[in-house]
Amino acid sequence: MAACKELTTDLVPEFVSSVDTILCDCDGVIWQGKNVVPGAQEALKKLRQKGKKIFFVTNNSTKSRKQYMQKFTSLGFEVYEEEIVCTAFAAAAYLKYGLKYEGKVYLMGSAGMEEELELMGYQHTGTGPDPSPSYDLDKWAALPIDPEVKAVVMGFDEHLSYNKLVKAGTYLNDPNCIFVATNEDMRYPYQGKVIIPGTGVLVQAVRAAAGRDPVVLGKPNRYLFESIMETHQGINPQRTVMIGDRMSTDILMGKNCGLKTLLVETGINSGEEAKEHQRSNSIERQKMVPDYYIKSLGALGDGIV
Ligand SMILES: [Mg+2]
Incomplete structure (x- = not known):
């Protein structure tokens, strides 16, 4: 059974050192529609400084990679085109x-x-x-x-x-x-x-x-992660985390690919809902339980020293 533990500030450094690759959903994680989630830029910056590989993995099909580049840049994020894994x-x-x-x-x-x-x-x-x-x-x-x-x-x-x-x-x-x-x-x-x-x-x-x-192709299916594995050498699923706000897509994809999973509470699902899934007798729901949950990507950044 998954842990579903709150990733408190004191646990962040050990968690961050246990991963090399970060897969990050966009809506509900780094932004909410047109607004940036507070602290998201800083958190990603710190993760880059720690040498983590970052990929933005989104199901949204309405934008090309180029259009996403413009959105990221206009919201003040550092980003590279090959990091954007969108379904278009x-x-x-x-x-x-x-x-x-x-x-x-x-x-x-x-x-x-x-x-x-x-x-x-x-x-x-x-x-x-x-x-x-x-x-x-x-x-x-x-x-x-x-x-x-x-x-x-x-x-x-x-x-x-x-x-x-x-x-x-x-x-x-x-x-x-x-x-x-x-x-x-x-x-x-x-x-x-x-x-x-x-x-x-x-x-x-x-x-x-x-x-x-x-x-x-989109989450919770494995294709987006598999395509990243194919185009980037040396990615170890066990040292990769999927960060997302929706259990049925983000977290389940992480589970389907053998990744670590972290739910942020700035979008669709909460830690409390994750615990409800964990307590349920449904195998389907238990499959969507994240390893950890945290208030926001900003809170993750706050814990990185
Ligand atoms: Mg989302």
Whole structure:
């Protein structure tokens, strides 16, 4: 059973010396939407000074690595492009290096995903609205289908429409057509009573239309960490920590990859919720229990001497 111990200030130095590599989620850990989590820059700076390798591992598919660079820099973070492991980049890299795919891509996603696909040399069908005609089966049946498309790639697409479901389902009706999704987060973290559905909700619709499951790259799956291992020599999972705010993605990915795990309480889940998981009789919930929890990344920084 996982420890689920509070990482108090006095425990921080020993913890930090037990790791060489830090995987850090972004939203709810280093920033909350547009605001920096207090102390996050300083904490990361101290970790760099200690010689730690840092990677920013995010499920959010709306930005390219370049766009993330701009966000990090504008918020005052030191960052290098190869440290950013976002799913828009991962989707393009997976097609190219994982599958050696050479055809055209039917894309449901963002400008960030377009950019990453183009950097890998892919032609794609573009993003934006594809509004449906009013109810008319013949019109849907006559929608143009591109014979060069042998891969459907999807991330967050605020313009998902009935037309797109028809097209994606039709492409995926060919069992050889590749089906890749960036992530399956069901909701965006958002204060208040409004529910903002995430990419996972859209993926469910396409999955149902296609009658097939996609390869999902984002956390809690192992792909993002495996891609880091492949492109950077000498990373030891046992000396790597995944820092995140969501147990069902961040912490579970850490567990799935044999990493140490640290939950910060500046986002989705709290240490108290982690303990509830630990006390439960559910194996599923116990799998998401972090080794440690701490108030914030800033608190981690405070403990580094
Ligand atoms: Mg998060």
